[in-house]
Amino acid sequence: MKISEILQSNRVTVSFEVFPPKQWDKIENTKALVREMSTAEPSFMSVTYGAAGTQSGFTTEIANEVKNSGITPLSHLTCLTSTRDKIHRVVDELAQNGIENILALRGDIPEGFVFPDKQYFEYAYQLVNEIKSMGDFCIGGACYPEIHPESKNRVEDIEHLKYKVDCGVEFLTSQMFFDNDKFLNFYEMCRIKGIEVPIIAGIMPITNAKQIMRSIELSNCSVPKKFYRIMERFGDDPKSMKQAGIIYATEQIIDLMANGVNNIHIYTMNKPDVAAAIMNGLSDIING
Numbered sequence: 001m002k003i004s005e006i007l008q009s010n011r012v013t014v015s016f017e018v019f020p021p022k023q024w025d026k027i028e029n030t031k032a033l034v035r036e037m038s039t040a041e042p043s044f045m046s047v048t049y050g051a052a053g054t055q056s057g058f059t060t061e062i063a064n065e066v067k068n069s070g071i072t073p074l075s076h077l078t079c080l081t082s083t084r085d086k087i088h089r090v091v092d093e094l095a096q097n098g099i100e101n102i103l104a105l106r107g108d109i110p111e112g113f114v115f116p117d118k119q120y121f122e123y124a125y126q127l128v129n130e131i132k133s134m135g136d137f138c139i140g141g142a143c144y145p146e147i148h149p150e151s152k153n154r155v156e157d158i159e160h161l162k163y164k165v166d167c168g169v170e171f172l173t174s175q176m177f178f179d180n181d182k183f184l185n186f187y188e189m190c191r192i193k194g195i196e197v198p199i200i201a202g203i204m205p206i207t208n209a210k211q212i213m214r215s216i217e218l219s220n221c222s223v224p225k226k227f228y229r230i231m232e233r234f235g236d237d238p239k240s241m242k243q244a245g246i247i248y249a250t251e252q253i254i255d256l257m258a259n260g261v262n263n264i265h266i267y268t269m270n271k272p273d274v275a276a277a278i279m280n281g282l283s284d285i286i287n288g
Contacts, residue, residue: 002138013043020058038069046074080107141169176204205249209235
């Protein structure tokens with residue numbers, strides 16, 4: 001099933017993200033995680049594009065496991081440092097395996113990186129156009145509730161996002177955020193500027209103190225004082241911090257739903273117990 005069809009149902013959706021292993025000999029462990037997470041019945045499950053330079057085939061293998069577990073897979077595809085020929089091989093591989101949903105991403109540009117030649121895509125919209133020319137895929141894109149790091153301001157950021165959507169992106173998934181007001185303001189501005197596709201809110205359950213610092217560094221997102229106080233109080237106690245992180249993420253989701261946001265994506269960090277705990281906390285809300 002295409003993600004666009006799932007999101008058109010007007011029901012609450014909660015999806016998970018998983019990432020492939022770095023080594024092939026760990027692939028069965030990751031498949032087991034997928035099977036365990038699938039028991040929570042997410043609306044769909046996305047699979048990141050390799051890991052730390054691993055082959056794209058890892059992503060396809062895990063996406064197939066998602067499909068075999070009865071869950072709709074969404075395969076990430078990052079074009080940075082991948083030639084057009086490589087992109088074509090990956091898209092053909094996905095098509096051959098019956099995977100019809102792709103999250104088209106550029107990827108982060110390393111400091112000092114220069115695109116070698118025109119065989120490489122510089123922007124996500126170019127990747128979207130290429131995928132569209134290759135078959136009937138449902139294509140998603142990423143968005144930044146607190147402005148893309150390379151954008152000058154919010155107005156420019158929304159303009160670039162609108163252009164990407166106009167190229168054929170059928171839904172957007174946000175980067176993580178910890179302040180719901182930031183997302184809700186972004187959501188409203190997107191609608192004002194004519195971005196009408198579903199916007200999925202990306203939630204990262206922070207379950208240990210070290211993780212939050214790394215997450216802030218990667219996402220460039222702000223963290224409310226409320227969460228800093230939680231980290232200060234429980235950060236030295238792993239069990240308490242894990243429980244507090246799960247509760248905080250669950251409360252974030254409930255507040256978003258109360259404000260009319262029906263589509264949620266959980267960055268699970270390959271932790272089935274965390275994903276299951278959040279789903280349990282939302283069970284009546286999702287099924288109501």
